[in-house]
Amino acid sequence: MATDTAVHHDVDTQEGNAWDGAKRPFKASYGKLMMWYFLLSDAFTFSGFLIAYGALRISSPTWPVPDFVFQTFPGGLSGLPLIFVTVMSFLLIVSSVTMVRAVQEGARENRKGVVFWMLLTIIGGLGFLGCQAWEWTNLIGTEHMSVTTNPFGTHTENGVFLNEDGTPSDESFKAGETFLLHKVGGHHAEGEGHGFVPNQSAAGDYAGYAIDDKGFILRKYQVVGGDDDGVTKIQEFGPKAFGALFFFITGFHGFHVFSGVVFLIIIMLNAASGVYVERKNGYEMVEKIGLYWHFVDLVWVFVFLVFYLL
């Protein structure tokens, strides 16, 4: 896009033998070329993570539905599936666009333009990190998900929950619906038929529910239909791998965003101080960090796809 206006500073007088040196492979500078190969290797790392997610998800009999898990929004709002992550995606896309603008201004040797657009990019990146911090806080603090505990279970049968005294209640559920296990005395923003407040608070097995050592309330239910019609069963935790995968993959991506922001700040300060003016290479450093930043956006496209959309 921008190369129409790019000033070509490359000295490509390719004479003599290819082994004489001073010849650029692929007509790209060493730094840019190596940035591309670094990004390729990083792409394989992320792919490894995401493919592991897919394999473990396929191997589990149940998996939490993302539009149930990710339905909260800051300000105590709930029942808004995927809206918050969509906002996060937009933040990254917009910061990617401002980065393209910074690279364009760099190609025109416009110092003020570079600094301005890089500043906007940094703000976008910080905004994304802030959103992710909120998302993690909500999952860990409010919903009690951790690397080893996944309170998001999924029903495998239709059924009705039991009341305090062990009699069937009028709260029914269907197979495939995801539920969130609550803790004793916990406050949750989302309702989802979990207005159930047990009378007991100590760990133990009671008529209508059980409370485990960590304080999670596991409700008992009566199966409706199927082979086990009428049998009383108890809620179970969701697959452990979900929490671990979520925190590791979004954490790994978030760390990329964080280091990207750090590098952006350093390069923006360098650009402002005029270091790159003297190099007279069309702000190539800005172009390189731009490649990295777009890659972070690119990875998010797939994290968004795998974790939230599918």
Place this chain on the structure above:
Amino acid sequence: MAHENHEKAIRQVYVGLGILAVITLIEVGVSLFGKGHIIKGMDENFWVVIIAALLIILLSLYKAKFIIYEFMHMRHEVKGLARSVLLPVLLLVWAIVAFFYEGSTWKERRQDIKERDEMSVTDTKSMGMYHREWTEQDFQ
């Protein structure tokens, strides 16, 4: 002339922003549709779920291609550079096939183990097995 080109390049960037934003919105819409949020009960239709998933994957791949070619300027790089970066990614196709195959095997194994754990031997003679009660002597 250079100035005009610059204006055009800037316009193209904002068109790109629009394209990515609209695709993201369509993706979220299709995802919610496939999960039965827009029309109730759609998530119970197998083909709706499959087609929605495929559509989202294709749109994501298009987004990826757009970011690489337009924002990262791969379009303007030498063919060799583009090939050396993009072709290795094809290896992932096999990784996906292999690991998803593994995943479904793990599931079958787990199911198998669960079933065997629940098995009970009721009539050993009819199964043609030699059966003898343990006696005190066996442990001496």
